[in-house]
Amino acid sequence: MIILGEYANLKVSKKVDFGYYLEDKFGDEVLLPNSDVKNHDIKEGDKLEVFIYRDSKDRMISTLKKPYITVGQIGYLEVVSQREIGAFVDIGLGRDLFIPLKEQSFKLKDGKKYLFYMYTDKTDRLAGTTKIDSYLDLAEEGKYKVSDEVKAIVYDTCENGTLNVAIDGKYRGLILANEHFDYIYPGQEIEVRVKRIYEDGTLGVTTRKKRLDAREELSQKILQYLKENGGFMPFNDKSSSEDIKAEFNTSKNYFKMTLGGLMKQKLIIQDKEGTRLL
Structure with missing residues (x-):
């Protein structure tokens, strides 16, 4: 069967000026345009695997190109343009995939990649959605x-x-x-x-690394901070969790444990003002 958004193995039935007609075992036909057969030696009777989609004039056609996804699949695709009615993403064909506004769970940005699921809409056209959870x-x-x-x-x-x-x-x-x-x-x-x-x-x-790796990385970050700031930093184990997170992107608990480890190694000392390099 010739199904939109899927691959089909079809036989070349005849050559016309603008391409080739391919048919399935039921006699249903679809066009393979000349623009898609460059560098391919095609003869009547050949069997071809093609992808079925619609061209810019909304006609069902076939292509020898391999799209990034087919109907029923999820792909990591780039947004190439946006209109008032929705966005378009690159799927590796001559025509981009339409993402209706109602199928966008968040604001899409041109040039960025997101996960999309491809489906066939109620009008028998290919479309995509960011609502991929159930798939x-x-x-x-x-x-x-x-x-x-x-x-x-x-x-x-x-x-x-x-x-x-x-x-x-x-x-x-x-x-x-x-x-x-x-x-x-x-x-x-x-x-x-x-x-x-x-x-x-x-x-x-x-996103956290293993406990030991994370502490080693934070230790190096603290020592680097101290070296770049004259051996002093206005942070110690009494600092607020908000300040620690803003500067070192870690929790207060991890910060305190790491400072304790550095003190045991006799690399730093703490006082009311902050922490100093020994």
Whole structure:
């Protein structure tokens, strides 16, 4: 069958001035335009695998090009333009994919990439949506384990600070508000660590590094700050959590533990004014 938004294996039935007609076993035909057959030696009777879509005049046609996604798939796609009725994203064909305004969960920006799901709308046209949650898979048992380092793309944000993410572009995951410090926007691809695997297969991930690695990194950051500021900083374990987060992008608890470790190494001392390099 010839289905919009999917691949089809079709036979070349005849050559015309503007291209080739391809047909399925039921005799249904679709055009393969001349513009798409450059550098291809095509003859009547050949079997071709083509992708079915609509051209700028809304006619169903075929192409030998491979789109980035097909109907029913999720892809990480770039926004190329916007109109009052919606946005358009590049899917690797001569025609971009339309994203209606009602299918945008957040403000899209030209030149930025986001996760989109491709579907066929009520008018039998290809379209996309940022509302991908129900189309993500749950990780099967054994696919991931705690402490695995994986890639995640944010596709939604919650008012409580939790981020919904797609792990490896396919599996459902989340980052709780206390598991990230930086502002992370929809579409951003980040490195995360699996911290928990929920019973339903959802992956709880964190942007925090392993405890020892994180403290070593913070230690170096503190020492560098001190060296660049004459051996002194106006921060100590009594400083406010807001000030610590603003300057060092970490929690007060981590900051205090790291200062304690540096003091044990006799690298710093603290007083009422702040911290000094020994």
